[in-house]
Amino acid sequence: MEIIRVEGGHHLGGSVEVAGAKNSALKLMAATLLAPGVTVLTNVPNISDVHIMGKVLKHLGAKIEVRGVHELAIDTSEVSSWEAPYELVAKMRASTAVMGPLIGRFGRAVIAMPGGCNIGARKMDLHFLGLEALGVHFDNDHGYIYAEAADGLVGTTVTLSFPSVGATENLIMAAVRARGTTVIDNAAREPEIVDLIRMLNEMGAKISGAGTPVIEIQGVEELYPVEHRVVGDRIEAGTFLVAGAITGDELEVTGFAPSHLGMVLKKMELMGVQFETTGNGARVRRPGKILPTDIQTLPYPGFPTDMQAQVLALTALAQGSSVITENIFENRFMFASELGRMGADIRIEGHHALVRGVDGFSGAQVVSPDLRGGAALVLAGLVAEGETDVSAIHHIDRGYENFVGKLRSLGAHIERVDVADDTDF
Numbered sequence: 001m002e003i004i005r006v007e008g009g010h011h012l013g014g015s016v017e018v019a020g021a022k023n024s025a026l027k028l029m030a031a032t033l034l035a036p037g038v039t040v041l042t043n044v045p046n047i048s049d050v051h052i053m054g055k056v057l058k059h060l061g062a063k064i065e066v067r068g069v070h071e072l073a074i075d076t077s078e079v080s081s082w083e084a085p086y087e088l089v090a091k092m093r094a095s096t097a098v099m100g101p102l103i104g105r106f107g108r109a110v111i112a113m114p115g116g117c118n119i120g121a122r123k124m125d126l127h128f129l130g131l132e133a134l135g136v137h138f139d140n141d142h143g144y145i146y147a148e149a150a151d152g153l154v155g156t157t158v159t160l161s162f163p164s165v166g167a168t169e170n171l172i173m174a175a176v177r178a179r180g181t182t183v184i185d186n187a188a189r190e191p192e193i194v195d196l197i198r199m200l201n202e203m204g205a206k207i208s209g210a211g212t213p214v215i216e217i218q219g220v221e222e223l224y225p226v227e228h229r230v231v232g233d234r235i236e237a238g239t240f241l242v243a244g245a246i247t248g249d250e251l252e253v254t255g256f257a258p259s260h261l262g263m264v265l266k267k268m269e270l271m272g273v274q275f276e277t278t279g280n281g282a283r284v285r286r287p288g289k290i291l292p293t294d295i296q297t298l299p300y301p302g303f304p305t306d307m308q309a310q311v312l313a314l315t316a317l318a319q320g321s322s323v324i325t326e327n328i329f330e331n332r333f334m335f336a337s338e339l340g341r342m343g344a345d346i347r348i349e350g351h352h353a354l355v356r357g358v359d360g361f362s363g364a365q366v367v368s369p370d371l372r373g374g375a376a377l378v379l380a381g382l383v384a385e386g387e388t389d390v391s392a393i394h395h396i397d398r399g400y401e402n403f404v405g406k407l408r409s410l411g412a413h414i415e416r417v418d419v420a421d422d423t424d425f
């Protein structure tokens with residue numbers, strides 16, 4: 001079993017470049033199904049979630065050539081299946097992003113229902129309601145969803161009751177091949193959705209309103225393969241910016257658009273952190289103490305739930321009390337009890353975390369409960385007294401490319417260590 005071991009208290013410095021965005025790359029890979037031929041994606045992060053999406057596409061009949069570390073050439077000309085199997089969907093819920101493209105290309109899809117996920121129930125009702133409005137009929141049998149648009153897809157107006165990222169993406173990827181015009185009202189506005197729309201338009205789609213709550217899609221007969229560069233990962237960038245803020249050391253983070261982190265930077269500025277934006281990134285420094293602040297997670301452009309854990313770790317060292325409210329996912333405070341083992345003072349009440357700042361963390365053995373919670377525990381380890389061992393790091397590997405190597409290049413005393421798994425007998 002591998003763990004991440006961090007020795008706290010060492011200064012960081014220098015510059016780190018983030019990879020392409022996980023949440024964009026996964027959807028762009030799914031979208032290649034819509035354009036028979038070879039689509040080339042560059043700036044693809046080398047992370048385990050991308051490997052799983054690669055397996056899903058291969059299962060469907062796509063061929064994938066890995067060119068160097070960050071480039072994938074995906075040949076979808078001979079895709080002959082429309083089934084995303086349970087073994088893969090169970091490993092990664094985002095596998096369900098192939099549903100929209102498969103319906104768009106073949107008029108049908110068979111998708112294993114994702115089970116409960118460790119950050120909440122994560123329903124898919126909005127995906128189904130929206131696709132039904134476009135003419136898709138759904139059956140549920142033995143844990144699989146059978147989707148079929150027997151009479152083809154017909155454009156219409158879909159109003160989402162919540163701006164779900166996944167539902168917006170699945171709807172867009174089906175509607176690009178519908179007859180007529182589809183309008184998605186109350187659509188999600190995340191930069192990764194803008195990236196998806198940009199690639200689909202390069203492929204020949206006619207989509208307007210990217211980055212606004214109203215997206216209009218005029219269906220087209222055909223889409224063509226393209227070459228596309230994945231947008232930089234704002235969440236990976238935010239995580240390294242918190243590393244600078246928590247240690248109080250000056251760092252530069254490159255490879256992303258600071259405007260994609262607007263609310264995160266604003267909140268951290270209120271906490272006494274300073275940013276200087278550069279051409280393709282930002283420098284971070286914190287000259288004084290960490291100040292408390294209240295945060296609530298919201299759909300973009302609000303504060304992202306994917307940065308909640310990392311910034312909560314920062315508030316846990318603030319000079320006073322903060323209230324963090326998680327509005328997007330239930331169960332996203334699981335890392336907080338692990339942080340408590342390192343000396344943090346956090347009380348969870350429903351979807352609020354009441355955080356009383358403490359003077360410091362002490363290194364401990366902690367378990368990464370999920371992707372961002374795991375990253376937050378590593379960040380805490382950077383400033384903890386002594387050693388912190390973070391286990392269950394497969395969660396971190398899902399979304400961070402070479403997290404340990406990048407932190408080490410900044411000066412952190414951190415390594416992956418093979419330890420005996422005591423649960424084996």
Ligand code: UD1
Pocket residue numbers: 022023024026094120121122123124125126127128162163164165166167304305306328329330
């Ligand atoms: C995506 C991101 C994830 C991020 C989240 C919110 C990927 C691979 N994942 O997840 O990192 O944290 O956006 O920014 O891109 N919901 C419903 N019914 C639905 C769909 C969603 O009730 O049909 C609820 C979910 O249970 C959740 C909330 O809406 O409480 C947000 O979900 P959604 O925006 O769909 O997130 P994901 O696409 O799953």
